[in-house]
Amino acid sequence: MTGTATLHRRPAKPPAGHGPPSPGRTPGEGRMAALLLSPTLLVLALVIAYPLISAIHQSLYRAQSGLDADGYVTEGEAFVGLANYADLLAGESGQRFLNAFGNTTFFTVTTVLLETILGLALALAMNRAFKGRSFLRASILVPWAVPTAVSGLLWRWIFQSDGIANSLLGSEILWTAEGTASKLAVIIAEVWKTAPFIGLLVLAGMQIIPGEVYEAAKIDGAGWWRQLGSITLPLVKPTLLVAVLFRMLDALRMFDLPFVLIGPGKESVETLSMLAWDESNQLRYGSASAFAVVLFLYVAAVAIVFVKVLGADVTGARQLGAKRKARAADTTEKTGATR
Amino acid sequence: MRQRRHTWQTILTTTALATAAAIGLTGCGGTGAGTKASASAAAFEGKGPINYVSSRDSSGAANKSIEEWNAAHPDEKVTFIELPDSADQQRQQLIQNAQIKSDTFSVLNLDVVWNSEFAANKWVLPLPADAVPTDKMIPATVDAATYRDNLVGAPYYTDGALFYFRQDLLTAAGIAAPPKTWDEMKDACTKILALPEAAGMSCYTGQFDKNEALTVNFSEAVASAGGTVVDADGKPTVDTPEAREGLSLLVDGFKEGLFPSDAITYLEEQGRRAFQDGKVVFLRNWPFLYSSLSATDGSSKVAGKFGVTSIPGVDGTGVSTLGGRNLAVSPFTPNKATALEFIKFFTSEEQAKKRLELSSRAPAYADLYEDPAVVAKRPFFPTLLESLQNAQPRPKVVQYGTTTKAIQEEAYAALTGEKDTDAALGAMQAKLEEITAK
């Protein structure tokens, strides 16, 4: 093991692709990694692989929808190839699909953007030292802790035509009817519920920034905004990106909130998940599976693009690799001194 | 006219039952060519513990019936498996378990609108013709439990629309009797809304949010104008002048300000509240709110001031849509004999009467509505019986989910003014034709 450590001591120039601590690949490490990773992969295979394969399989078939002479549904399914997928783009179901696709994308972009800004603000607030900080933290956690189904109902009541929202605003907006107001209602409720998720993760990211960095910046005369821009944000970036990534994946699959708050079948807020649910509710399992598979591919594509373009890269941590290494060496010396 | 329809329907149902009975008889002998795949008694075998699957009955009446059964049948105990309160979630759980042929769910509590779908997919067994005393039940409830001449469920409870009106305001405006038609209702409103005590009120509301309730209100409007949504042969008929007149009643109601402006977001509860807070003079709703409207603890502003009658139509009294629930046997349960016996016991008139002590759910047995002891406790029962004897089931189609969605979609578009009435009905007709053509 010391061998690895010595190897690692080799300074500067992190290897191009992945910038791991130990550039040398030993067979022992591979085996150990396999050992450590296998339980995770096993569980995921158990829970996801089977449903995924069965969905892909199902999406190539279509149940026969006819009735026989006695009025019973004809049994059996016919292999239809990619027809379920082709139908997604054609005719009325195509319009519904595109509408749901648009809504899903719109909600994801708006809510995640607002949540990121708000989540950062929440994290900064939680990170401050002041009296009553635990009260603030408790308050921020409340929305995330409220069960999703209950929060959907709560907001439905708040947004009723004669609910508290209209009564406070002195307005007569029909939030739960079709239209822009219903989109807004979903965004407000979703951001309220999930901004704490980003806030919490970012707070944890802030906690591992060594305090002396800020002390140094202060001595250097850097103001609050400057510290935020040049220390806090760059250093929490990896955590923030993971938080945003997971929020995006979740927002793309948004289901409960528009379903409970506005109701099923309303075009203004219908998402891809709701569409897949509705199709399987109508017993059209083939097209329901096709929706699910398309949604899966869409989400996966977003994840890949996000990771590639924005560099939410946790395997290599390319950007900060060298700098962190240097900083790390410094910290080691100090820790050594402390000991 | 109402009388005529009633007679016609009774004849139809009786014929259907006779046919079913005949088939039931021949079914025992063997399966001749051309006979319906009717259930013979032989299909119901196996005794032992079973599960009854339903949402909770908050009155506790259902649990009491089950306790009584369990006390008498220690070896064939019934366990109550509770499903969520939401009908969508109930249906999802029931279908999921049918798909994997799970033997956990034995006796199913089905909404009347799921009847055809469950029967056609063979997720419930056809019942022997003598399983329930259908002759004593309100014909529409039996019709709603029948699929292609086979009884597939035992009517558990039923539901029909009531027209709630403000007696105090009618009296103040000098109107002798509650309106029977939409025109009479509009006239009454003109007089009533001119009264100082009715300032700021709206005339009428039903339930118009994009939901099953909209299908109900639309179907009632069409039937009240003399039309049908789907005719007796299963053909969609919403492109008729009657259907147009029916939908126009609702569309004009919004345009002319007859309904509250936020009625497009109303479900049953919001309608109850609007009436209870004195915001509307007339209300179409189910019987459930009768007791909360009558509450004298200060929560209801209309206690003692309202009355009920049948919903208004175009030329005479309107036609209610039928709600309610049936009990059915899952083909995947090993203990089918017990399941059938339990259904017979549970839906018997004796148990139905016992449950009325705790629950206000309307029984399927007609004579219970005229029982003095029952009426004393539930004064709206005679009116409800009138509404039920006249009631129409919602479209009986296998793909009910798609059907109701098409109706809601187009009716909602017409009510919000997104489409004009003709365009909406044309599109609805096209969609329904596509669904029923399959």
Next chain:
Amino acid sequence: MTITDLRGLAAETPAAGGAGTRASKPKSSWRSRSVYAGLALIIVYCLAPFYWMVVSSLRRTADIFDNTLLPQPFSLENYAKVFDGSTMFGQALLNSLIVAGVTTVAALVLGIFAAYAISRLEFRFKSVILGVIIATSTFPGISVVVPLLRFFTDLGWINTYQAMIIPNLSFAIPLAVWNLTTFMKQLPFDLEEAAMIDGCSKWQAFRKVLLPLAAPGVFTTAILTFIHSWNEFIIALSMINDPKIQTATVAISKFTGATEFQAPFGEQMAAGVIVTVPLVIMVLVFQRRIVEGLTAGAGK
């Protein structure tokens, strides 16, 4: 200013100040006031809807639609109904605790192993594995239910805790792996190295140095996954039909109004308050660990 510059500066100052004391001191009372106003605004934003939930839960069923800011008349009717014997809500809370607790612990253990492997070991297909792990969490939950129900029925897992815990892991593990990997990546390897030079084994270095340093990440992941499994509904609903094993969210869905058209809104809000408050208290306990994580780790 870059990080490297800062490092240089940092080296000149003693390692002072733990987490939390680093916020710059307000320069003027005006600024301090506006900061407090901002904080107050955040608290109001987060708590106002929750306040509405509490108020609604304290109304009588008949007044549930009132818009008064205080319940009038005040009533505990809804809370009494939630804990009415027939709903077995107390048992349901315990079941939620078991399911969410086991899910969290399992996800953390597996997640820490995997994150350690990815951030500290060198092996082939690392990016592929990370990609696969995240891809699994992108499959829409509602499409997983029927195949899993079939699968678990065959295994005889209906009405068991594992039938809820294992599907919950499909969300919890990816989050744990990704988040912890990010954390461990950011932590200097040299500390463990130093510990190993001092004679610690790799395992000891991991346990005594890396793990305490990663504590903020570990506890944050714990909180997030715990709450996520605590709130899971559709799987728990499908896999469980025995009220003795059902979780709180499923129990809430079974609340019934006075009639089938009346939503049991008051009871649902009361139950919402009941499941939220202990969660927040528990999280606050964890929160302290998040803050202490760094200082505790660095001191060893």
